[in-house]
Amino acid sequence: MIGNFLGVLFDGIAYGSLLFLIGIGLSVTMGLMNFVNLAHGAFAAMGGYVCVTAMNQLGVPFLATLPVAFIATALMGVVLERTLYQRLYKATPLDQVLFSIGLTFMAVAGMTYVWGPTQQPVRLPEFLTGQVHLLGLDLGVYRLFLIVIVVFVTAALVYLVDRTRFGAQVRASVDNQQASAGLGINVNRVFALTFALGSGLAGLGGGLGIDVLGLDPSFPFKYMVYFLLVVAVGGAGSIKGTLVAALVLGIFDVAGKYYAPQIGAFVIYALMVVLLVLFPAGLYGKKA
Amino acid sequence: MRNIRLRSSGLWAVLATLATLMVPATVVAAEPVKIGLILPMSGPFASTGKEIESAVRVYQKTHGDSVAGRKVEIILRDDGGTQPDVTKRLAQELVTKDHVQVIAGFGLTPLAMASAPIATQAKVPMVVMAAATSIIPTKSPYIVRTGFTLPQVTAPLADWAVAHKELKIRSVITMVTDYGPGIDAEKTFVSRFTAGGGKVVESLRAPLQNPDFAPFLQRIKDAKPDAVFIFVPSGVGTAVMKQFAERGLDKAGIRLIATGDLTDDNEMENIGAAAQGVVTSFHYSAAHDSPENKAYVAEMAKLGVRANFHSVGGYDGMHVIYEALKKTGGDSNGDKLLAAMKGLSWLSVRGPVTLDAETRDMIQTVYIRRVANVKGVWSNVEFDKVEKFKDPGVQ
Numbered sequence: 001m002i003g004n005f006l007g008v009l010f011d012g013i014a015y016g017s018l019l020f021l022i023g024i025g026l027s028v029t030m031g032l033m034n035f036v037n038l039a040h041g042a043f044a045a046m047g048g049y050v051c052v053t054a055m056n057q058l059g060v061p062f063l064a065t066l067p068v069a070f071i072a073t074a075l076m077g078v079v080l081e082r083t084l085y086q087r088l089y090k091a092t093p094l095d096q097v098l099f100s101i102g103l104t105f106m107a108v109a110g111m112t113y114v115w116g117p118t119q120q121p122v123r124l125p126e127f128l129t130g131q132v133h134l135l136g137l138d139l140g141v142y143r144l145f146l147i148v149i150v151v152f153v154t155a156a157l158v159y160l161v162d163r164t165r166f167g168a169q170v171r172a173s174v175d176n177q178q179a180s181a182g183l184g185i186n187v188n189r190v191f192a193l194t195f196a197l198g199s200g201l202a203g204l205g206g207g208l209g210i211d212v213l214g215l216d217p218s219f220p221f222k223y224m225v226y227f228l229l230v231v232a233v234g235g236a237g238s239i240k241g242t243l244v245a246a247l248v249l250g251i252f253d254v255a256g257k258y259y260a261p262q263i264g265a266f267v268i269y270a271l272m273v274v275l276l277v278l279f280p281a282g283l284y285g286k287k288a
Numbered sequence: 289m290r291n292i293r294l295r296s297s298g299l300w301a302v303l304a305t306l307a308t309l310m311v312p313a314t315v316v317a318a319e320p321v322k323i324g325l326i327l328p329m330s331g332p333f334a335s336t337g338k339e340i341e342s343a344v345r346v347y348q349k350t351h352g353d354s355v356a357g358r359k360v361e362i363i364l365r366d367d368g369g370t371q372p373d374v375t376k377r378l379a380q381e382l383v384t385k386d387h388v389q390v391i392a393g394f395g396l397t398p399l400a401m402a403s404a405p406i407a408t409q410a411k412v413p414m415v416v417m418a419a420a421t422s423i424i425p426t427k428s429p430y431i432v433r434t435g436f437t438l439p440q441v442t443a444p445l446a447d448w449a450v451a452h453k454e455l456k457i458r459s460v461i462t463m464v465t466d467y468g469p470g471i472d473a474e475k476t477f478v479s480r481f482t483a484g485g486g487k488v489v490e491s492l493r494a495p496l497q498n499p500d501f502a503p504f505l506q507r508i509k510d511a512k513p514d515a516v517f518i519f520v521p522s523g524v525g526t527a528v529m530k531q532f533a534e535r536g537l538d539k540a541g542i543r544l545i546a547t548g549d550l551t552d553d554n555e556m557e558n559i560g561a562a563a564q565g566v567v568t569s570f571h572y573s574a575a576h577d578s579p580e581n582k583a584y585v586a587e588m589a590k591l592g593v594r595a596n597f598h599s600v601g602g603y604d605g606m607h608v609i610y611e612a613l614k615k616t617g618g619d620s621n622g623d624k625l626l627a628a629m630k631g632l633s634w635l636s637v638r639g640p641v642t643l644d645a646e647t648r649d650m651i652q653t654v655y656i657r658r659v660a661n662v663k664g665v666w667s668n669v670e671f672d673k674v675e676k677f678k679d680p681g682v683q
Binding site for chain 1: 332335337466492493494498500502503504507510526527530536554558560
């Protein structure tokens with residue numbers, strides 16, 4: 001019984017890690033830049049396609065495709081930010097939503113055209129498949145790997161935003177653009193880099209997610225609810241909040257489906273309602 | 289904003305004028321038979337649309353684009369696959385504006401159901417090529433279905449599992465996707481399997497939007513049944529198969545049986561070795577051993593598509609329309625076409641089939657298949673079959 005519970009907890013944490021990896025990029029752009037970027041899932045899907053293409057066409061090993069996916073989507077993010085997104089920084093959230101959802105539709109159509117409508121294959125290296133027997137539990141190796149990645153990504157992000165000069169510039173630019181610009185911070189560059197970071201993280205999450213979530217052109221819409229759920233519950237812009245929210249939602253989703261499969265699918269939505277009633281700005285959100 | 293709106297309304301005026309100019313021209317010309325083909329060419333079910341559209345093109349390529357002296361014109365519409373009201377509107381437009389004589393396609397059950405009243409009112413045959421819930425043909429007397437039904441392919445599998453005592457499949461957990469066809473499959477499996485003396489320990493239903501199957505599979509693993517019966521729509525199968533193997537359910541001695549959606553031929557390349565030895569039941573396999581099928585698969589491959597079960601629904605749908613036109617001597621009156629379609633028998637690429645005059649569903653062979661690598665291609669290899677099997681309905 002207790003073994004079952006630990007197993008469920010492990011799967012929940014692993015699933016939460018995946019939610020975190022894909023949601024954190026959205027949290028960054030939405031919270032730090034106040035931009036409602038619903039095309040986030042499209043960046044994630046692009047990351048996935050970069051991985052798959054590099055792996056299957058060019059024969060790059062899976063692990064090596066991950067940084068490639070990060071860089072490629074980050075670059076794409078910069079280009080789109082400079083050409084399109086930056087025009088809408090001062091626009092109303094509704095315009096931003098309309099713009100980014102339009103972009104998503106275009107991305108979906110484009111991906112269907114280029115890669116076709118079917119699921120994309122991903123071959124994990126041998127050492128990432130199967131299960132390991134640890135402390136009386138059978139743990140999926142790939143899920144363990146996801147958790148490790150999340151630990152690293154979180155640590156790196158917290159360090160970047162809280163401890164580095166760039167992080168300070170981002171925080172300053174968000175709080176007061178004019179004053180920051182007056183103090184000599186190149187706000188445009190900071191925003192472009194932040195957007196690139198958010199897009200790159202989406203791409204990384206997309207690449208890591210293929211094995212569990214699959215990858216087809218409808219990916220950006222299929223999982224949009226989950227990204228938004230994580231960011232809304234966690235509080236936009238908070239790395240800690242996104243992590244906690246992703247883990248809580250992941251664990252409850254897995255536990256709900258395991259212990260009460262009849263109602264399991266609704267558990268996370270019920271939880272979202274409760275959490276948002278209690279914390280309207282998200283678990284670690286800024287007070288509006 | 290205002291400027292754009294003005295411009296677009298101007299554009300509409302031009303288009304409308306063009307349209308009125310063009311209508312008389314097409315009427316005067318050779319009066320083709322028009323088929324309105326509504327498919328999900330975009331959205332999450334775009335692969336279904338692509339398969340059927342390719343099959344329709346292959347049919348016209350191999351059988352000619354005219355029959356009984358009339359040219360057959362396909363008017364393709366994309367319904368996106370998710371909104372029944374969109375499909376219904378497209379069906380209505382095809383009937384009223386384009387004056388089609390047959391509507392065809394229909395990727396999913398709700399889409400077919402929503403469009404059924406249009407067929408009834410317009411007295412136009414509606415050829416359902418993909419949607420697979422049992423109930424569909426009862427929604428309009430003008431519906432004929434050239435695909436299959438979930439109970440039709442599920443029942444033989446339950447019977448097979450019961451009959452083969454040496455496999456020791458006595459207790460089963462069912463896991464289906466929680467929507468029409470999934471529930472049809474679950475009910476059929478449970479009733480057939482328990483009627484045969486087997487025991488269904490638990491029935492799990494996974495939501496349609498389900499990113500992670502881990503909790504369901506873990507629950508199955510911990511319950512240790514002899515086998516698990518799975519139905520998921522094609523496309524989702526890849527994730528399920530991988531996680532099944534990854535989680536070691538096969539090593540725990542749990543046998544996986546499923547309807548052929550799980551090992552969709554179109555997805556087999558992605559699923560690959562994870563599905564080796566999995567037993568499924570279905571009405572079509574791209575590896576079906578007949579000269580007709582080999583030629584068909586080769587033609588589909590030229591369009592860059594690996595033929596799957598949805599495609600044969602489209603291919604045979606075209607066949608039904610062509611044969612009906614032959615029988616009526618080119619008369620495209622809806623009632624006459626419908627009468628000509630009922631009871632047709634032919635040798636399909638899937639094997640011998642009959643379009644049942646009474647239920648307007650296919651009577652066909654259901655095959656039991658095993659996943660194997662045949663000359664480097666992961667395939668569903670047929671090794672047993674139930675001939676002339678009729679949709680048993682949901683009991």
